[in-house]
Ligand SMILES: Nc1ncnc2c1ncn2[C@@H]1O[C@H](COP(=O)(O)OP(=O)(O)OP(=O)(O)O)[C@@H](O)[C@H]1O
């Protein structure tokens with residue numbers, strides 16, 4: 166579904182990612198783990214078109230290079246970004262409408278928004294309140310729902326568990342499991358290695374902008390062998 | 401009593417004009433961080449388009465009003481396309497200088513193609529009559545101006561709440577990149593903001609032409625300067641702030657004119673700006689400064 170080759174990502178003149186390869190097959194969940202500053206968010210930004218990058222990014226066989234952010238979204242890339250970035254001044258419902266803004270089937274969209282309200286009753290109860298008043302966990306659910314309402318081919322999740330209480334983290338990972346069970350293709354950026362490995366098919370470990378380890382999730386056990394890489398201790 | 405009513409209406413209609421223009425500045429600024437000083441030339445363009453269509457096309461004032469509004473919308477969108485798109489994402493100063501440049505170029509174009517002297521276009525002055533309501537004599541234009549502004553604000557509010565583009569404009573004021581990540585085209589959203597600012601400028605232009613009866617190259621500059629002050633009072637980039645600032649400025653100007661002795665009339669502006677300075681000491685970002693969590697341009 167998503168194939169990345171020799172990807173380099175730049176912020177101005179700084180190169181944050183130094184030529185990584187990565188592949189996410191249809192229906193798969195791939196975890197991208199790494200310490201702070203490893204280049205995880207930069208990699209996702211390169212995929213969405215928000216950061217300048219070289220190398221190849223192909224979605225369902227189609228080369229994305231040179232396409233604007235919005236065109237990539239229309240081809241099937243949606244993101245629940247780092248920091249959630251819900252539209253704080255829009256209501257919960259309006260945030261979801263924005264998520265599905267590129268869709269033509271307005272009626273199906275409205276029904277789908279309602280089904281998200283059933284799935285997350287907290288969002289349903291507060292549908293007409295500004296999204297800025299939601300808690301962190303609720304905002305994360307909103308960000309995920311907003312991304313999925315675009316009916317993407319692949320869902321990018323950037324540290325969905327960041328800064329959340331343990332039981333909310335569990336809730337978020339259960340949602341990811343459910344999405345995967347429904348066949349959603351996911352690229353999951355995380356620092357919570359154990360939980361991410363548990364829901365993923367394969368794992369890439371990124372450190373200082375290069376992939377240091379990769380393989381099927383089973384080969385990583387419970388993630389305890391990754392401690393060095395993930396705490397940013399280098400040699 | 402009738403003096404009080406007259407002066408209140410004065411204040412409201414001044415405020416309404418500032419609010420209309422300030423809203424146009426604010427909606428563009430809120431998503432682009434661009435202070436569009438060429439907004440005044442959009443208004444002047446509307447004035448000239450009235451002079452042209454009024455002589456060539458029709459004398460029907462209602463059709464001409466539609467022409468003026470459409471002309472202002474079109475020129476605002478075209479200006480974005482040819483001038484502001486190239487500096488999109490640049491810093492505040494670059495945008496400001498570009499806007500000044502565009503403003504000067506347009507004023508000179510009006511000079512060259514039109515005339516430095518006023519070009520008569522009197523099709524709208526019929527709006528300005530003296531109405532006698534019992535003991536009170538008021539200007540009909542002021543009533544129209546206030547009513548139309550209120551209607552335009554309500555319509556804008558509905559547009560911003562009910563339509564996808566409206567929601568996108570509100571969202572983009574906070575985080576434009578996230579709006580694009582939702583698949584909305586940046587160019588459409590920006591063009592939408594300029595079209596709305598042009599629409600509001602068109603309405604203001606109709607009333608300005610009804611009062612002046614002629615178009616002149618710099619006719620939009622003073623109103624836009626006042627609207628700019630209104631934006632600063634209300635909080636730059638905040639739409640409610642633009643409306644509030646516009647009406648506050650209108651009230652302040654009229655109050656100062658009333659309260660100041662005749663001989664000190666020349667000080668009216670100074671007093672108004674002193675009041676503005678006081679407001680800014682109290683609230684440096686304006687009264688209703690907008691949220692700026694994500695100040696990304698795009
Ligand atoms: N906008 C930017 N401008 C300049 N440098 C940046 C920018 N964004 C990221 N960087 C740099 O690029 C490198 C990778 O950052 P990135 O945000 O991709 O890391 P990350 O793996 O997502 O980290 P975290 O876990 O903290 O989110 C860092 O050294 C960072 O300082």
Ligand SMILES: [Mg+2]
Pocket residue numbers: 205206207247323
């Ligand atoms: Mg990150």
